Amino acid sequence: MSFINPNAPVIVQGMTGHQGMTHTARMLKAGTNIVGGVNPRKGGQTLTFDDIPDADGLGTKSREVPIYATCSQAKEATNAQASVIFVPPRFAKSAMVEAIEARIPLIVVITEGIPVADTAYCVALAQKQGIRIVGPNCPGLCTYTSHDEQNSGIRGVNLGIIPDDIVGYGSLGLVSKSGTLTYQLMSELSDYGFAAAIGVGGDPIVGTTQQEALEILNDDPRVKACVIIGEIGGSAEQELALWAKDHMTKPVVAYIAGYSAPEGKQMGHAGAIVSGGSGTAQGKKEALEKCGIKVGRNPSETAQLMREIMETL
């Protein structure tokens, strides 16, 4: 099991905006099979993206991407298996609902600043329909394929804003609440490479929890060991620890950010807040260690812990 199959057709909601354009071009260059965009006012138009690598990776050419007025039309025309959402916060709820109703099985929400009530509604609706939301307020997810696979046209999928050039294919998996810390750890472990990385997002309610993401990586035969990046707020790391203790078959190391964060202050991410003494970094670290997961004091120590594990595998 994996988040998404290689070469899966993908659409982008909010493709015609600045963020949407920039990151669609990036995702295409990373080899993602983007087959359409959605914009209610621009249905029927096409957008042209230059210098997009061919399926065999040998040359480049321009790629025309059609814009559909609705998600349902896009789904019908392309059989999209995922949608990446870049629309502004106030329109995010209707964008998510539209994607759910179009029965797109994976919805990756990059947008930061969505009201928690809107997310709660959409996550509940998606759960009811058996649809996975990743995010919101996340960098998205990536899967990677080996050189041999790439040479035979099997390409990993880059959904969101994770830079494609930090790492190549390898045997690690990563689950993170933070974008830049994801890049930092990927970069420190680039010599091992990654099979999949997922940013679950920094909001109080997210569509895919750290535990759910780890479950998928545990079932993915390409992943040999996992890195967890957590931060203050909530108890997702504690829940993950308890699950991992009984079910995880692969080694896991973790890093938690925010030891020096004061009580009651939101540290950038909407969900990153210690309240009533709960959600502290120290509490998360202890819960993880109690369940046998090694926790690094900083990103480089965490990478070092992973190296030590990889040497024994």
Add this chain to the structure above:
Amino acid sequence: MDLYEYQARELLQEKDVPIPEGIFASTVEEAVQAANTIGYPCVLKAQVRIGHRGQAGGVKIVHDEDEARFMSEHILGMTIHGHKVRGLLVVEAASILHEYYVSISVDRSSRDYDVLATAAGGTEVEEIAKEHPEFVKRLHINPLDDFDINAAEKMAQEIGFHHADTSQAAHILLEMWKVFIENDATLVEINPLAKVGIPDDEASKHLMALDAKISLDSNAAFRHDGWSRFATSYGHDELEAQAAQLGLHYVHLDGNVGVIGNGAGLVMSSIDAVADAGQDFDPKIKPANFLDIGGGASAQLMAQSLDIVMSDPQVKSVFINVYGGITSCKQVAQGIIEAVDKLIQNGTTLCDIVVRFDGNEATEGLTILDNAHHDNIHVAQTMDSAAEEAVNIAARILNCESK
């Protein structure tokens, strides 16, 4: 965003949740006048956005004008758990027969809404939940569903309200739900929801919200007129307010090393690195702030960020930590140089800045910093060594001894 008690009361009052008569006062004169209007005995309550204010001496009953003057002077001069008291709520004293606890909140784990109540109110609900979980009733509400009068009545019965109170309790629960949903709240808590009245007079007994805590979802401000009705000029950190206006995530801390970075996680990690390195000194060196410049930092944004961080007189050095994902370190470097030049032109005294770049165009970024030959810009190879250098600089200026 946490509301003050007097603001939370407004929202409850709009929905007919019974609350005692009360008047907000920000000066001693206003407080005395309010107490005279309400009548004696009455209660003076410090308005701070932190719990346990009663234990800290921030809630006092007064019996006449002299006491009102003496106590309001006292409370208005207090600092409770680091929060300076700048306002008072004067409320009528109630004779309490029993105390309940009720709250509605966003449940992060179950990704729904959690109605929580106990008849064993008055103390810390966390303690009751730990020692007597059987006294705490919870109802999870799916975000696709509604909380209606039937559910509220069932809940009220389960909580164990005294028979005669069940229907009023159900009404209050339902109104709390409306306050929660209509205001995009993440928490509506009434503690205590008290039964008040004269012991021998059944007709006088009723439920009343004696204290309330409401947190609103800042992300929903766009559909509530920016919560402008709750904007107060007091109780805010000046620098935090300035930064918020510029759209920057800035949290003022109490140390000496300013921290700027891109991405909330990396900045949290950076303040941890500073705190870790600062352990080696006596007194300890700590981070002065958290500042996330987000993706794609322009020169202007960098200048504004440096300006805010350095206008904190406590700041003795600054640690800039950038991992270029989509953001180019080259652009950030240009931003830093432009910002520093601008600040020098404005006559700002610059403290030393330690920069660590990694990722997208990091080498190009470092070259730009090198070529600018600014004496007070230092470059470090790793996040940890950069934090250490910034801490060492601050320690030198503050004459802290190395342990």
